[in-house]
Amino acid sequence: MALLEVQGLRAGYGPVPVLHGVDLAIDEGSNAVLLGLNGAGKSTTLMTLAGLLPATGGTIHYDGQPLTGTPRARVRAGIVLVPEGRHVFPALTVKQNLRLGAWTIRRDTRRVRSNLQEVYQIFPRLEERADQTAGTLSGGEQQMLAIGRGMMSSPRLLLIDEASLGLSPKLTEQVFAAVKLINERGTTVLMVEQNAGVLAQADTAFVMQQGRVTITGTGSQTLEDDVVRAAYFGT
């Protein structure tokens, strides 16, 4: 059974429809990618899944149940969004930012500590900079922090919006490798990307165009798809 099953999802902004029937099925434990060019509706999809934008049609099932509820309730249920643009708290230190991410489990201090250690294992750079204010981190470090903060509440499904945005190819590779590790340690991941390089590590890929998923396959099948090659690699 899929951990997340989305059928015919519609959403938009006021009278402007953006999602025209999005279908996704993501198995528990998998590493999934939603690939699309600017304006395809990827962020809108993640915001609707996170409860930040109302669905105007279609269904979302999470763990076999219809998904409803506030964004907070969804975080408590294990659905955590790492938003595009990172949104770290610039005046707080790295460690303070991370601790804020643990608000759903804050009474369980032992679990908070062990999650912090896990984040530091995945991102040693964050441990080195634990007492530095987040506003002084590089873009890549802020992205690591945003993902690390998302990990602090022990999510079951991590939604990551364009982690590679504005990063050098080398840093992008490092961030993708860290997300792969997070997935291998048991968290189901849905990454939204414009960088098709991420397909190499994806179990499942969905390609989105104009508010719909038009191609679904494994990461490697999608890498070989003619439409994807033409749009993302110019070959």
Ligand SMILES: Nc1ncnc2c1ncn2[C@@H]1O[C@H](COP(=O)(O)OP(=O)(O)OP(=O)(O)O)[C@@H](O)[C@H]1O
């Ligand atoms: N707050 C908003 N109000 C009105 N329209 C919006 C708003 N946010 C996004 N849109 C529109 O919705 C469409 C899809 O945007 P969305 O951000 O979901 O795309 P995306 O695939 O994530 O693209 P990108 O990679 O550029 O972030 C675009 O046409 C965009 O202009």
